[in-house]
Amino acid sequence: MIMDQEQTQHSPTGHSHSPSSPASGSTSTETVRSRWSPKPEQILILESIFNSGMVNPPKEETVRIRKMLEKFGAVGDANVFYWFQNRRSRSRRRQRQLQAAAAAVTTNTCDQTMMVNTSLPQYSGADLGFGGCSTSSNYLYASSSTSSYGGGYDNHSNNGMENLLAM
Amino acid sequence: MIMDQEQTQHSPTGHSHSPSSPASGSTSTETVRSRWSPKPEQILILESIFNSGMVNPPKEETVRIRKMLEKFGAVGDANVFYWFQNRRSRSRRRQRQLQAAAAAVTTNTCDQTMMVNTSLPQYSGADLGFGGCSTSSNYLYASSSTSSYGGGYDNHSNNGMENLLAM
DNA sequence: CTAATATGAATGAAGG
DNA sequence: CCTTCATTCATATTAG
DSSP states (O other): OOSOOOOSSOOOTTOOOSOOOTTOTTSSOOOOOOOOOOOHHHHHHHHHHHHTTOSSOOHHHHHHHHHHHTTTSOOOHHHHHHHHHHHHHHHHHHHHHHHHHHHHHTTSSOOSSOOOOSSOOOOOSOOSSOOOOOSSOOOOOOSOOOSSSOOSSOOOOOOOOOOOOOO | OOOOOOOOOOOSSOOOOOSOOOOSSOOSSOOOOSOOOOOHHHHHHHHHHHHTTOSSOOHHHHHHHHHHHTTTSOOOHHHHHHHHHHHHHHHHHHHHHHHHHHHHOOSSSOOOOOOOOOSOOOSOOOOOOOSSOOOSOOOOOOOOSSOSOSOOSOOOOSOOSOOOOOO
């Protein structure tokens, strides 16, 4: 396994994050309540929104999105929230790894042909995996979400590069 | 393929301590890095305290708690502080969304079991003592308001595929 | 069937 | 207190 996680050792105690409401176990096909699986239509909607620039919808919008998604399948606010959070995280990580790889190239025998600036301004689109999602879901976001910070795409150039390398 | 970043190494005992730990004596094996992972016993202690009503221990108590936890593994005051902060936040959010979900159901022949306790058990009195650890900390009472993990979210799972709910 | 990957969910740590 | 980021865990899916 490439991703060997060393968590000291597994502790059989208290490791239960699974839902605890198997009350309706009458159904024979009750294969443990797994996690939510977004339907293709839902993914499309989510992608559209994400690619529209709203990478971090405020609470209110999250609810709205959830309502929209519910047309295609059961989903909760938390699911939407998690989805966007994971999406952001993933995008960023991919970019970082990609950028790191590029940086490695520039470290030797390099002329000034390609200069990779370490200070990435922001992730401007360029999303891998998904391209244009111009579908029937027209998600127009123009409302001024009076929330945490300016919605839409702003200079959210997070400096997140504060690598915490302890000891 | 896109997988190759992994520099974590093993940490038999797990170590992660204070932020300000100058490199005195450089550890031969660079263990640690990663965030603090509370051991089951530590979680138990923390849970007990939290459920005892002390959801927001003052500084002094935090230190005491930390000392108690240290018997089971390295931990800093900040870790304890963060733990309680996150715990409170999480509990609240779960409770809130739980209530919201309950409120959503209005028209149906479903039961109306709604025993959500909004009020936090602000300080109570009782004894805890989980065994194995006897310290000078006396936390009183014990009211189980918010249990530990178990997936309190309203995550929808793959239920029936015939989900078609109109707004 | 086993191994690797993709992704939803949980949680520690910070910032504001 | 609130939100957000990063890391980790668990599972679903897919490749071998």
